[in-house]
Amino acid sequence: MYLVDTQIRNFVFLFVIRNYLRTNYFIMKLIIRRTLLLILFWFGIFFINRIIFYCCTMHLLSDVSFSIILQSFWHSLRLDLSMIGYLSLFPFFLYALYSVFRKKIILRIANGVLILFIILYNLCAFGEVCLYREWKAKLSMQALEHFMNPSEVFKSASPGLTVLFFSLSIIFSWIYIRIFRRKISILPLHPLEMQPLLSRAWKGFAYLLCAAAFCIISLRGGFQQIPIQSSDSFFCTTPIANDVAVNPLWNLAFNIMEYENHFKENPYKDFAQADADAITRSLYKVEKDTTVQFLTTQRPNIVYILMESWSAYCVKSFGGDNYAPFIDSLSRQGIRFSKLYPAGYVSDQGIPAVLSGYPCISRIAIINENSKSVPLPCINQDLKKYGYQSGFVFGGDLNYGNIRSYIFNKKFDVVKEERDFDGSIPRGKLGIQDKDMASEYIKILNSAKAPFVYAWFTLSSHMPYDFPGDKKTLVKTENDYVNSITYSDAALRQFFNEAKKQAWYKNTLFVVVADHSHASHKEFSVYDAEYHRIPLLFYGDVISPEFKGKVVENVYSQLDITYTLLKQMKLEEESKQYVWSKDMFNPYSKPFAFYCSFSGSGFITDKGFVGYQHGLKDLVFNTVKDNPALTDSLVRFGKAFQQSVYEDYRLK
Numbered sequence: 001m002y003l004v005d006t007q008i009r010n011f012v013f014l015f016v017i018r019n020y021l022r023t024n025y026f027i028m029k030l031i032i033r034r035t036l037l038l039i040l041f042w043f044g045i046f047f048i049n050r051i052i053f054y055c056c057t058m059h060l061l062s063d064v065s066f067s068i069i070l071q072s073f074w075h076s077l078r079l080d081l082s083m084i085g086y087l088s089l090f091p092f093f094l095y096a097l098y099s100v101f102r103k104k105i106i107l108r109i110a111n112g113v114l115i116l117f118i119i120l121y122n123l124c125a126f127g128e129v130c131l132y133r134e135w136k137a138k139l140s141m142q143a144l145e146h147f148m149n150p151s152e153v154f155k156s157a158s159p160g161l162t163v164l165f166f167s168l169s170i171i172f173s174w175i176y177i178r179i180f181r182r183k184i185s186i187l188p189l190h191p192l193e194m195q196p197l198l199s200r201a202w203k204g205f206a207y208l209l210c211a212a213a214f215c216i217i218s219l220r221g222g223f224q225q226i227p228i229q230s231s232d233s234f235f236c237t238t239p240i241a242n243d244v245a246v247n248p249l250w251n252l253a254f255n256i257m258e259y260e261n262h263f264k265e266n267p268y269k270d271f272a273q274a275d276a277d278a279i280t281r282s283l284y285k286v287e288k289d290t291t292v293q294f295l296t297t298q299r300p301n302i303v304y305i306l307m308e309s310w311s312a313y314c315v316k317s318f319g320g321d322n323y324a325p326f327i328d329s330l331s332r333q334g335i336r337f338s339k340l341y342p343a344g345y346v347s348d349q350g351i352p353a354v355l356s357g358y359p360c361i362s363r364i365a366i367i368n369e370n371s372k373s374v375p376l377p378c379i380n381q382d383l384k385k386y387g388y389q390s391g392f393v394f395g396g397d398l399n400y401g402n403i404r405s406y407i408f409n410k411k412f413d414v415v416k417e418e419r420d421f422d423g424s425i426p427r428g429k430l431g432i433q434d435k436d437m438a439s440e441y442i443k444i445l446n447s448a449k450a451p452f453v454y455a456w457f458t459l460s461s462h463m464p465y466d467f468p469g470d471k472k473t474l475v476k477t478e479n480d481y482v483n484s485i486t487y488s489d490a491a492l493r494q495f496f497n498e499a500k501k502q503a504w505y506k507n508t509l510f511v512v513v514a515d516h517s518h519a520s521h522k523e524f525s526v527y528d529a530e531y532h533r534i535p536l537l538f539y540g541d542v543i544s545p546e547f548k549g550k551v552v553e554n555v556y557s558q559l560d561i562t563y564t565l566l567k568q569m570k571l572e573e574e575s576k577q578y579v580w581s582k583d584m585f586n587p588y589s590k591p592f593a594f595y596c597s598f599s600g601s602g603f604i605t606d607k608g609f610v611g612y613q614h615g616l617k618d619l620v621f622n623t624v625k626d627n628p629a630l631t632d633s634l635v636r637f638g639k640a641f642q643q644s645v646y647e648d649y650r651l652k
Contacts, residue, residue, distance in 0.1 A: 231615025
C-alpha cells in the first residue's frame with residue numbers, strides 16, 4: 001500500500017512539474033512568437049500605407065520610373081525598423097512584466113498602447129498623404145502649428161482632401177486594429193499558481209534584455225557611431241521617392257524634437273559661421289550706392305496687393321498662360337519683374353518677406369515667434385514718422401499662420417479681417433471672397449488719411465477654391481486652382497476700375513505681388529525654381545512715363561521690394577535696416593534670389609540655378625551642370641545664405 005501511495009505521489013509530482021514546465025515554456029514561446037509577429041505587423045502597415053501614398057499622388061509620378069518607386073520600399077526599411085524600435089519599447093517592457101506577474105491588466109495596457117500607436121500612425125501617414133497633395137511636403141511641426149486654429153485648417157482644406165483623410169484614417173485603422181486583436185495581441189493566460197516567482201522572473205528578465213537590445217539597436221539604426229537620420233533613406237534625385245522612403249511618424253517625431261531644439265544649434269553648418277556670413281554679405285556689396293529713379297514723387301501713397309498663391313505661369317506677360325488677362329494687361333502698363341522669386345512657400349513666410357524684407361528657410365516662419373517678429377523693420381513703421389497712415393486688410397481670419405500677431409506687432413493703424421466686416425456680405429469657408437473684398441478695400445482706402453500705406457491680402461486663390469460661379473475645364477491638373485486665379489483676376493479688375501475713379505488714385509503706387517507660388521498646370525517639381533516664380537508689378541500714375549511698360553529681366557527676390565521703395569523715397573536711414581534686401585534699381589546690385597521649399601532650397605542668378613533637397617548630396621536641379629565652377633559657386637552661395645539666415649533667426 002505504501003508503495004502504491006508513493007508511486008501515486010511521484011506520478012502527481014511529475015505531472016505537476018511537467019505541466020509547470022510546459023506552461024512556462026508555452027507562455028514564453030507565445031510571447032516571443034507574438035513579439036516577432038508584431039514586428040512583421042508594423043512592417044506590413046508601413047508597406048501598405050506607402051502603396052496608398054503612391055496611389056493618392058499618382059499625378060506627381062509622371063516622371064518617376066517604376067524602378068525608383070520599388071527602390072523606395074527597400075530604402076525605407078532601416079528607418080522603418082528604427083520606428084518599430086520606438087513603437088515597441090514600452091509594449092515589450094509590459095510583455096516582460098506579464099511573463100513574471102501574469103496580471104490581466106498588464107496585457108490590457110500593452111494592447112491599448114499598441115492600438116493607440118496604430119491610430120496615431122495612421123493619422124500621421126494619411127495626414128501626410130493629404131498635405132503632400134497640396135504642399136508637396138511631408139507632415140511637420142510647421143504644418144501642425146496650423147492646428148492651433150483647427151477650424152481654419154478644415155475650412156482651407158478641400159472637401160475632397162477632408163473626406164480622403166478621414167476615410168483612410170478610419171477604414172485602415174479599423175482594419176489594422178481588427179487584425180491586431182485577432183492575430184497579434186496576447187490574451188491573458190492563467191498558469192498554475194505553484195510556479196515559483198524566481199523562475200518566472202529570470203525568464204522575464206532574459207526576454208526584457210533581448211527586447212531592449214533589439215529596440216535600442218533598431219531605433220538608432222545599427223551599431224554605427226552616428227544614429228540614423230532621415231537622409232539615410234535618401235537614394236536618388238527624385239524628391240517624392242525620397243520622401244516616401246522616410247517613415248512619416250519617425251519624420252514628424254524627429255521634426256518636433258528638432259523644432260523644440262532649433263535655438264540651440266544651427267543645423268546648416270556647411271562653413272565656419274564667420275565664413276558663411278562673409279559669403280552672404282558679399283552678395284549685397286555694391287560698387288556704388290545709387291538708384292535709377294522711376295517715381296515722380298517721393299511721398300506717394302503705397303497700396304500693396306498681396307495675391308495668395310499666384311504662380312507666374314498663370315499670367316501671359318510673365319511667361320505663362322493667359323488665365324489672368326487683367327493682370328496681364330495691367331503689367332504691360334507698369335513695371336513688371338519677370339524673374340521674381342518668393343522667399344518661402346507659405347503665407348506666414350511671404351508676408352514678412354514682402355513687408356519686412358526678412359528671409360526664411362525650410363520649416364521656419366519668423367512670425368510664429370512673437371518675440372522674434374517684434375524687432376523686424378516694416379515699411380508702415382518706417383513711414384509713420386512722415387505722416388503715413390497704415391492698414392492691413394484680409395477677408396479671412398488673421399489668426400491663421402499667426403499673421404495677426406505680426407500685424408499687431410508692426411503696429412498697423414487699421415487692421416480689418418473677416419469678423420470686422422458686415423455679416424450680410426457672403427462668405428466662403430475661408431471668409432469673404434475677393435470680388436466682395438475688392439469693394440470693401442475701396443471703401444477702406446477712401447476713408448484712409450493720405451499719405452497712406454495699405455496692404456490687401458487676397459483669399460480666393462487658396463484652397464478650397466469655393467468662390468462663386470462655375471468652374472470651367474481649363475487645364476488637366478490643378479484646374480480648381482487655375483480657375484481661382486481667373487476669379488481673383490476679375491476681382492482685381494473690379495478693384496482697379498473703381499480705384500481709378502478715386503481722388504487718391506493719381507498719387508498712388510500699386511505693388512501687386514504674390515505671397516508665394518503654388519503647384520500649377522505646368523507640373524513643375526517643388527525643387528525647381530520655376531515652380532516658385534511669381535508675378536511682381538509696380539503700377540500707377542506716379543511712375544515716370546518712360547518706365548511704363550518696362551520689363552525687368554534680372555533675378556530678384558520678394559525680399560527686395562520694400563527696400564527698393566524706400567530707396568526710391570530717399571529714406572536712406574530707414575532702408576539700412578533691411579540688411580537682407582537689395583535695390584532692384586541700382587545697376588550695381590547683384591541679381592540673385594534664394595528660395596526654399598519644405599524640404600529643400602535653391603539659389604538663382606541670371607546665369608542659372610541649383611536646387612537641392614536637404615540631406616541629399618546630389619543636386620536635384622542644376623541648369624549649369626556643364627560648368628562645374630559655376631555650379632560650385634551657386635551651391636556655395638546658397639548654403640552660406642541658408643546658414644546665415646538660420647543663425648540670425650536663432651539668435652534674434
